[in-house]
Amino acid sequence: MSIIKRYWRIIFPIFFVFLIWNFSSHNGDVSDSESIFFANLFGISNGLIRKFAHFVLFGALGYSTTSFIKGLHPLTFPKHTQVFYPVIVTVIYGALDEVHQLTIAGRSGNASDVLIDALAGIAGVLAYVSYFCFYRLWKAKRAVVKAVIEEQQENIQEIIQQKSA
Numbered sequence: 001m002s003i004i005k006r007y008w009r010i011i012f013p014i015f016f017v018f019l020i021w022n023f024s025s026h027n028g029d030v031s032d033s034e035s036i037f038f039a040n041l042f043g044i045s046n047g048l049i050r051k052f053a054h055f056v057l058f059g060a061l062g063y064s065t066t067s068f069i070k071g072l073h074p075l076t077f078p079k080h081t082q083v084f085y086p087v088i089v090t091v092i093y094g095a096l097d098e099v100h101q102l103t104i105a106g107r108s109g110n111a112s113d114v115l116i117d118a119l120a121g122i123a124g125v126l127a128y129v130s131y132f133c134f135y136r137l138w139k140a141k142r143a144v145v146k147a148v149i150e151e152q153q154e155n156i157q158e159i160i161q162q163k164s165a
Contacts, residue, residue, distance in 0.1 A: 009071040012064035017093065020057050024097050028106020051116055058117040062090045062124025070132065078129050090121025 026034070032046070039049040065086035070077040094117025098109035 009064075009068040013061060013068050016057060016061040016064055020061065020093070020097055021100070023053070023057070024101050024107070025104060026107075027104055031107065051113075054113055054116045055120040055123070058090055058094055058120035059124035059127070061093065062086050062121035063128045064124075065089050066125045066128040070128070078132065083125055083129060086125050087118070087121050090124070091118045094118060094121070 023031070023034075035046050035050050035053070038053075039046045042049065044052075066083065069082050069085055073079075073082060076082070091114070094114045097117070098111075098114055100109075101107040102109045
């Protein structure tokens, strides 16, 4: 079994933490040039692309953190604490990220970004819980359909045996 398959639930949250930290470590000029590139690519404003990047990265962090916590307690998921903790982790990391940006030349920390990070974390958690619950329902429905088909096949076999006897 590869290491990614074995530890993927912890690898992805750590990956997003480092990715966010890396983007936050760029000075103001580099950060502006990156966001202007993507703003021009998608035809939207620089400010909007920066907020969108916050939302996507912190949403992914919330999603992957929820997956990690679900992996720790797979039989009891989703409980309110298992959904609440990833949101708290995302908000705390969003605040730490903004404080980190205060130490970088040409960057600033904004309370509005922490709010966006919090909303993104909530969206990521809700996306994971929705996916998990719908997947569980789909899997149960598939098992019921399979059982019905097997029962029908058994009934057909009995009818064939009765006709041939």
